[in-house]
Amino acid sequence: MFRLQGSKVLAVDMTGDAVRAKNGSMVAYDGQMAFKKMSGGGEGIRGMVTRRITGEQMTMMEVKGHGTCWFADRASEINLVGLRGEKLYVESSNLLATEAGLRTGTSFTGLRGASQGNGLFTTTVEGHGQAAIMSDGPAVVLRVSAQYPLTVDPGAYVAHQGNLRQSFQSGVTFRTFMGEGGGEAFQIRFEGDGLVYVQPSERNTIAGDV
Amino acid sequence: MTTQPGTGPVAHDPATLPADDNVNAYTFCVELKGTQWFLQKGKMIAYYGSIDFNGIGHGRLDRLVRTSFHSPLHASDWVVAEGSGKMLLADRAFDVNSYDLENGNLTIRSGNLLAFQPTLALKQSIVPGFLTLIGTGKFVAASNGPVVFMDPPIRVDPQALVGWADCPSPCHHYDHGYMTGAMGGLRALTGLGGASGEEHQFEFVGAGTVLLQSSEALMAEQATGATPQQAGVPGGGGVTGGHGSQGGAPRFPGQLGDLQRRFGL
Numbered sequence: 001m002f003r004l005q006g007s008k009v010l011a012v013d014m015t016g017d018a019v020r021a022k023n024g025s026m027v028a029y030d031g032q033m034a035f036k037k038m039s040g041g042g043e044g045i046r047g048m049v050t051r052r053i054t055g056e057q058m059t060m061m062e063v064k065g066h067g068t069c070w071f072a073d074r075a076s077e078i079n080l081v082g083l084r085g086e087k088l089y090v091e092s093s094n095l096l097a098t099e100a101g102l103r104t105g106t107s108f109t110g111l112r113g114a115s116q117g118n119g120l121f122t123t124t125v126e127g128h129g130q131a132a133i134m135s136d137g138p139a140v141v142l143r144v145s146a147q148y149p150l151t152v153d154p155g156a157y158v159a160h161q162g163n164l165r166q167s168f169q170s171g172v173t174f175r176t177f178m179g180e181g182g183g184e185a186f187q188i189r190f191e192g193d194g195l196v197y198v199q200p201s202e203r204n205t206i207a208g209d210v
Numbered sequence: 211m212t213t214q215p216g217t218g219p220v221a222h223d224p225a226t227l228p229a230d231d232n233v234n235a236y237t238f239c240v241e242l243k244g245t246q247w248f249l250q251k252g253k254m255i256a257y258y259g260s261i262d263f264n265g266i267g268h269g270r271l272d273r274l275v276r277t278s279f280h281s282p283l284h285a286s287d288w289v290v291a292e293g294s295g296k297m298l299l300a301d302r303a304f305d306v307n308s309y310d311l312e313n314g315n316l317t318i319r320s321g322n323l324l325a326f327q328p329t330l331a332l333k334q335s336i337v338p339g340f341l342t343l344i345g346t347g348k349f350v351a352a353s354n355g356p357v358v359f360m361d362p363p364i365r366v367d368p369q370a371l372v373g374w375a376d377c378p379s380p381c382h383h384y385d386h387g388y389m390t391g392a393m394g395g396l397r398a399l400t401g402l403g404g405a406s407g408e409e410h411q412f413e414f415v416g417a418g419t420v421l422l423q424s425s426e427a428l429m430a431e432q433a434t435g436a437t438p439q440q441a442g443v444p445g446g447g448g449v450t451g452g453h454g455s456q457g458g459a460p461r462f463p464g465q466l467g468d469l470q471r472r473f474g475l
Contacts, residue, residue, distance in 0.1 A: 136302075136303045137236040137237075137300065137303030138234055138236060140222060140233055140234065140237050140255075140256075140298060141220065141221040141222060142221070142222050142223065142256060142258075142298075143221045143222065143223040145223065148223055148224050148258050149258070150256060150257070150258055151256065151257050151258075151261075152255065152256040153252075153254055153255050153256060155252075155255075156255035156256060156300065195221050196256070198255050198256045198298065199255070199300075199303070200234075200236035200237045200255065200300030200301075200303050200306075201236075201300060201301070201302045201303040202252060202253075202255065202300075202302070
C-alpha cells in the first residue's frame with residue numbers, strides 16, 4: 001500500500017509483501033524489514049545485460065517485511081501512479097519504487113531519449129499495482145486524447161502511460177543558426193490516448209540553448 | 211496542488227486547465243486564442259493546440275517588437291508564442307505567479323521574468339540588471355519561495371528583492387556605524403570580527419509596493435542588453451559591474467565597448 005506523507009516522502013505499509021525501491025532511498029522504517037540489493041533491478045541475467053548495454057542503469061533493492069517503510073530521494077517531489085495492466089514509461093532516474101505486482105524492463109525511445117540527454121533507452125513498468133515516480137517540482141499530469149494531442153519540451157518530460165505514439169519535432173531552421181531560434185527547437189509530440197507527466201523544471205538538454 | 215496525500219494526481223486536459231492562471235504553485239497555464247505572448251527562451255514545458263515559437267527580431271514580428279520590446283540586444287533571449295491552445299510555463303521548479311498591471315509600472319529582476327502580454331511594454335531599467343514593464347496587461351514571474359508584498363518605507367536584503375511597483379526611490383543603504391572607521395574597513399576586508407552579512411540593504415520610500423522572495427537564492431540573471439555608451443547612463447559607462455552575465459573581459463580605454471560583443475569578437 002503506497003501513500004504519500006507530505007509530497008516528498010513515500011510511506012509504504014507492508015504485511016509480509018515486498019516492494020522494489022531505488023537503492024538507498026529508505027529514510028526510516030518501523031517494524032521488521034529486510035533490505036536486499038537486487039542486481040540488475042531484479043530482471044534476471046537478461047535484464048541485467050540489457051541494462052548494462054543500454055546504459056539505462058538502475059540499482060534497486062527489495063524491501064520485505066511487516067510494518068511501515070518510508071522512502072525519499074533528494075527532496076524530489078513524489079507522484080503515485082496506479083497501473084492496471086498498462087505500461088508506464090519512465091526514466092530510470094525518476095523511478096523511486098514499485099509494488100511487487102509490477103515488472104520493470106527497458107525499451108528503446110529513439111530520438112526523444114537523445115534529445116533529453118538521458119540516453120536512447122527508457123525504463124518500462126508493467127502490471128498491476130502502484131509505482132512512485134519522482135520529479136523536480138510536482139508533476140503536472142496531462143491527458144492526451146484523439147482531439148487533444150500534446151507537445152512537450154524534452155527537458156520537462158518525466159513519464160507517460162497508455163497507448164501513445166510519440167514523434168519528435170524539430171523546429172530548427174536557418175534562423176536557429178543565426179542565433180534567432182525560437183528557443184523551443186526540439187519537442188516531443190504525443191498522440192493517441194494516455195497520460196503524460198511533466199515537471200515544472202527543465203533538465204539540461206542538448207537543445208537547451210538552441 | 212495536484213498531489214493530495216494518498217490519492218493519485220489529477221490528470222489535466224485542455225478543458226480542465228485554467229486559462230491564464232496557475233495549475234499549481236510551480237506551473238502556469240497561458241491560453242492563446244490567436245493572441246501572442248512574449249516568453250523567455252526555454253520556459254515552455256508543454257502545450258496543447260498549435261502554437262508557434264519564433265525568435266523575435268524576425269521580420270513579421272518587427273512591429274510587435276517595436277511597440278512592446280525596447281531593449282534590442284536583449285531580444286535574443288525572448289521568443290514570441292502565437293497561435294491557439296494552452297501552454298504551460300515553468301522555471302526550474304521555482305514558484306511562479308502572475309501579476310496584473312493596470313496602467314502601472316513594475317520593475318523586476320531580469321532573471322525572474324518569465325513571460326508577459328504584448329500589451330505591456332518591456333524596457334530596461336536604469337538600475338542595471340532590472341527590467342521595467344509599463345502599461346496594462348498580465349505577466350508571469352518566478353521567485354524562489356512565495357512572493358511577499360511589502361509597503362515602503364522598507365529596507366530589504368539585496369538577494370531577497372524581486373522587484374518593485376510604483377516606488378520612485380530604490381537606493382542603497384549602508385549600516386554606517388558598523389562599516390566605517392578603521393575597524394569597519396578591516397571587518398569588511400577580512401570578514402574578521404563578525405560581519406553579519408546584513409550591513410548593506412536596498413531602501414525604498416514613498417508610495418508603492420516592494421516584492422520580496424522568501425529566500426536569498428538568486429535566480430540566474432538574464433542579460434538585459436547593453437545600455438548606450440553615454441556619460442551619465444548607469445551601466446553604460448566604463449564600468450559594467452553588476453550586469454551579471456555581461457561580465458567577461460574588462461574594458462580598457464580605447465576599446466570599442468560593446469560593439470565587439472555585438473559582433474561576437
